[in-house]
Amino acid sequence: MSQDKPNKENEIIDNVETTEETVDHSHKEDSGEKKSKLKKYIGGKRGKTIVSMLIVAIIGMGAGIYIGIDMGRILPATHKSYNKSQVLATVGDVKITGADFAKRMEPYFYYQGLKKLSNEEIESQEASTINYMTNLEALYKAGKEAKITVTDAEVESNYSKTMSSIESSFNLTEDAYLSKFNLTKDYMKESLKKEMIATTYLQENSKVSEKEAKNYYNNNKKDFFQIRASHILISNYDENGKELSDDKKKENKEVAEKLLKRALNGEDFDDLALEYSNDSYNASKGGDLGYFSKGQMDENFEEAAFSLKTNEIYPKVVETNYGYHIIKNTGEKYSDFDDVKESLIETLSNDKQSTLLEDALEKYDVKVNM
Structure with a gap:
């Protein structure tokens, strides 16, 4: 009943998209003992929260284990070009073009190293990536409208941590990474700022008190x-x-x-x-x-x-x-309330995050043209 563990860059971008935790753009072991394999994995029914997905997001890659990138190689085993002027999605008045999309996809291809990706794997990553980009833009707009702000110092700190992870994962220096993927420090910092504002917006509006959880428990005892x-x-x-x-x-x-x-x-x-x-x-x-x-x-x-x-x-x-x-x-x-309180608070918080995302996607009229 288990699935293969996803590699890090998939985990970071891909998870922002699926089923109960998030919204499609169509708008509409027990630690002490080994459980029987008959029992499904229930490590939090909804998996990662939208907040956790955004908070660890890095420009097009994941802070994972270095997987043997062939130094000096111009292109990875798998590569795909995108029409830079084509509008792939819109979020309100913001257009996401092929050039924007390539900035996310090209590091992903490079990170895969010598692995030859199938068409299905590429299409899956493309869908996850465009979902992530549109989700992020919608939540950023909602955060800005709610007057969420972050300081330059906070952005700078996040940038430093991000580049440290990139250097470790890609075995490239900061300058080499930016040059290879035609990125700039300003672009990276602006992207991280959007993630921070979107994350803060979700966190501040998805808090669940113990009283709320207890009321839900009492009203949904079954x-x-x-x-x-x-x-x-x-x-x-x-x-x-x-x-x-x-x-x-x-x-x-x-x-x-x-x-x-x-x-x-x-x-x-x-x-x-x-x-x-x-x-x-x-x-x-x-x-x-x-x-x-x-x-x-x-x-x-x-x-x-x-x-x-x-x-x-x-x-x-x-x-x-x-x-x-x-x-x-x-x-x-x-189940006693005290036994389920923490997981219930997390689940209800995830529900609030999903609703916030749904509302943002609808409010800013997200359209994907891929």
């Missing part, structure tokens, strides 16, 4: 309902992680159905899990998966588990991408 479940897994993968054949899966389903019948007939569920479950970590605990909320588990598993009363076993074998499950509901409760 969102904090949890159940506890145990399962017996007959896996459809071998010990090397290779998916089994259809014939073997059919045999596994028959095994699961026999185990389900034994559980329904009163045999001890914990003992069956310990002896037969392929989820070895949780099998040692009688198949116990602990408490979880809706949205944390495989959809089929979750639908079955939440339909049960406490101590009830689901009457059918449930299939997921992992294999076949026999499921037992072993408890239910509501």
